Amino acid sequence: MEANMELGKPLEVWDSILKIIGQKEAVDWGKIVTIGLLLAIFFYVLFALLIVRQVTLMTNFLGTKLSPYIKTFAWIYVCYAVLVLLLILNVF
Amino acid sequence: MSDKSQPLKPTKNPLSSFAFSPIGVSFETQDDKEEVVLLLRQHWITNVGWVVAAIFLFIFPLLLPGLVSMGDVDFWSKFSLRSREIFLAIWYLLALGFVFERFLGWYYNVYIVTNERIVDVDFRGILYKNISEAPLSKVQDLTHRVAGFLPVIFDYGDLIVQTAAEVTDLEFNNVPYPSEIHKIIGDLIQGENREWKDV
Numbered sequence: 001m002e003a004n005m006e007l008g009k010p011l012e013v014w015d016s017i018l019k020i021i022g023q024k025e026a027v028d029w030g031k032i033v034t035i036g037l038l039l040a041i042f043f044y045v046l047f048a049l050l051i052v053r054q055v056t057l058m059t060n061f062l063g064t065k066l067s068p069y070i071k072t073f074a075w076i077y078v079c080y081a082v083l084v085l086l087l088i089l090n091v092f
Numbered sequence: 093m094s095d096k097s098q099p100l101k102p103t104k105n106p107l108s109s110f111a112f113s114p115i116g117v118s119f120e121t122q123d124d125k126e127e128v129v130l131l132l133r134q135h136w137i138t139n140v141g142w143v144v145a146a147i148f149l150f151i152f153p154l155l156l157p158g159l160v161s162m163g164d165v166d167f168w169s170k171f172s173l174r175s176r177e178i179f180l181a182i183w184y185l186l187a188l189g190f191v192f193e194r195f196l197g198w199y200y201n202v203y204i205v206t207n208e209r210i211v212d213v214d215f216r217g218i219l220y221k222n223i224s225e226a227p228l229s230k231v232q233d234l235t236h237r238v239a240g241f242l243p244v245i246f247d248y249g250d251l252i253v254q255t256a257a258e259v260t261d262l263e264f265n266n267v268p269y270p271s272e273i274h275k276i277i278g279d280l281i282q283g284e285n286r287e288w289k290d291v
Contacts, residue, residue: 037178037182041182041185044185044189047189048189050218050219051189051192051193051196051218054196054215054218054219055196057221058196058200058215060120061119061120061200061213061223062117062118062119062120062200062202062204062213063116063117063118063119064106064114064116064117065106065116066106066107066199070196070199073192074192077188077189077192080185080188081185083181084178084181084182084185087177087178087181088178
């Protein structure tokens with residue numbers, strides 16, 4: 001009996017795997033892709049904020065006539081990244 | 093810089109890669125009496141590669157249907173309007189990021205020559221900042237080289253500033269008019285040495 005029980009465990013696991021594979025048509029791939037995109041764009045928004053930080057460092061070191069425009073563009077870029085995030089979140 | 097016999101005039105253009113006595117330019121560690129004589133960036137021709145890539149990135153979504161469907165089938169009709177919007181939004185976000193990062197890399201990697209020192213500002217990517225400087229009094233030797241097809245045609249090249257042992261050597265890469273820069277820095281060093289002798 002004990003031997004059967006021990007053999008039974010891996011079989012149960014295999015059954016579970018088969019169940020999952022059997023349900024693969026029911027998996028919502030659209031949702032998985034959306035979640036992946038959301039995560040990627042979320043990190044991209046952080047990256048855009050990092051660009052703002054770097055632009056601030058750059059413009060603090062070297063001041064030119066273009067500095068305010070470059071800073072503004074960096075913030076516009078962050079806003080655009082947030083808008084893309086909201087677009088994927090289906091806010092609009 | 094079209095006529096080298098003419099005396100140089102202060103540069104107003106903020107996008108210039110060779111700015112003599114640039115107007116409206118200052119830097120963080122600049123002293124009160126220090127004047128920026130030259131502000132140098134890499135020659136504009138060095139940007140052609142990424143500019144062409146950027147143009148391609150911006151027009152690629154317009155070319156994509158033609159490339160994939162080869163005529164009869166409308167490529168975009170296979171996707172919902174929402175998917176198309178998201179694809180285009182992400183595509184242009186990345187394309188814009190690429191252009192912005194490249195532009196910043198070119199615009200803020202500068203070589204500053206003042207009446208007191210030479211400063212090499214190096215921002216690589218968005219996570220690296222290195223600033224090296226050498227006082228004019230420590231400069232021992234200047235060498236410039238123009239080598240290659242494009243550098244000869246567009247008159248740009250490298251300038252190596254060798255300094256006293258305790259100060260790092262500086263290398264100006266792909267700067268426009270290296271011989272002119274060589275001459276200007278040489279004159280500044282002579283002026284600096286004269287000042288020291290007078291003192």
